[in-house]
Amino acid sequence: MNDDILPDGAPSPAPRRASIGARRNPASQAAILAAARAVLAEGGYAGFSIDAVSRLAGAGKPTIYRWWKTRADLLMDVYAAEKAAALQAPVTDDLAHDLTVYTGRLWDFWGSTPSGRTFRALIAEAQSNEGALETLRAKFLPERTQHLLMLFEKAAGRGEFAPAEVAMRLGLYIGFNWYYVLTDRLEEGRMAIAPAMRLIAAPSRP
Incomplete structure (x- = not known):
């Protein structure tokens, strides 16, 4: 280039x-x-x-x-600004519902905006660029998942699962989304969103 x-x-x-x-x-x-x-x-x-x-x-x-130390740093900030303007996370007492609604909106954003469409390339670049990987790990992910962390913490606060499970469940949520975006299967995977969110949000058994 x-x-x-x-x-x-x-x-x-x-x-x-x-x-x-x-x-x-x-x-x-x-x-x-x-x-x-x-x-x-x-x-x-x-x-x-x-x-x-x-x-x-x-x-x-x-x-x-x-x-911005790298091109990826600047692109991540562009992505963050556009995502913040386009997406609002619902906050109810139903974690599975909130995650389902938010995920549908997130996938729409990934498919319909310039920065959303570059998300897959940003993740790919981070695999071969140490600077981009550090930004992704230390800055991008903590900032971009803060609202999701809040949803999981609220559910834990309601006693639906142990607080120790919050990080694991958030990781499962991120993994589900990244699987479909990185394999370019967002449309194909839409039917899986609601059942996957029910699994990720399922209350722990006593």
């Missing part, structure tokens, strides 16, 4: 913004994330480059790399 090429049809580059060092300026950060979304929408994962984002945002590459 050539980092010197701006995707065809992308908006005109913004005026160059001055670097402000390691501290993130909210306006500059927003401009970079907006440019990253535009570049991703235009060229997809294969056509995404820091050079293109830099030119479109009017931000220097050193500034972008100071705030």
Whole structure:
């Protein structure tokens, strides 16, 4: 991939913004994330480059790399911002129901948005890129599963299963979703969502 090429049809580059060092300026950060979304929408994962984002945002590459160590770091933040805007987790006293509703919305997001469609490629890149793997493990997963952790903890608080089972059940939930997204079988797997969520949320036997 050539980092010197701006995707065809992308908006005109913004005026160059001055670097402000390691501290993130909210306006500059927003401009970079907006440019990253535009570049991703235009060229997809294969056509995404820091050079293109830099030119479109009017931000220097050193500034972008100071705030996001790798291309994967920036893409994960784009994904997080779009997901937060698009998805809301229901919170009721029925864990299986909440997980079923949320999972359907998550799969819709994966299939219908530029950042959602790149999720599989991001996970794949993390398998061969130590920096991307560390971001996935230490930052992306804890932040992106915080609301799900809350749902499982609430169920444990209601006595449906032991608190010690929360991490295991959350892992089962993540594994179910990643199995279908990584094998590109989201549509095929939709009928499995509700029964799988019932299994993952099933109360422990006394």
